[in-house]
Amino acid sequence: MVKFEWEASIELGIPAIDKQHQALFEWVNTLNEAVQRGDGSEAVNDVIWNLITYVTEHFTAEEQLMMSCDYPRLIAHRKEHDQFVDRLRHIQVEFIDGHQMSETILDFLVDWLICHIKGTDQNYSRFMQKQNLAI
16 A cells, blocks of 8 residues: 555545544554554554544544534434444454455555545535535
């Protein structure tokens, strides 16, 4: 996996959420770097754990924002979040069980985040903008 560089095309225009999204990509880059360096399994698992923790905190903040503006697609959005967290936990369990952290998995994480932000997250951002809600 090539290091992900933040690009303006995935910004939502919601500064707090954009900052959190940037941090998510930094965690994925940190995981990639740990794997590429050949860090021990304990160090890589620590990064996975921190990524899961941060993702969970971010999704909670995002969902609270959507609740505050009565976003009508919150339930579907939350389902996407839950599925991603489940996938991350599955990746962690597989890694603990001795599976290698492959480039395919790292690419999946980046691809999922980009698609989610450009799709589902852009939808709630546009909804908030149409409602003239302070961001």
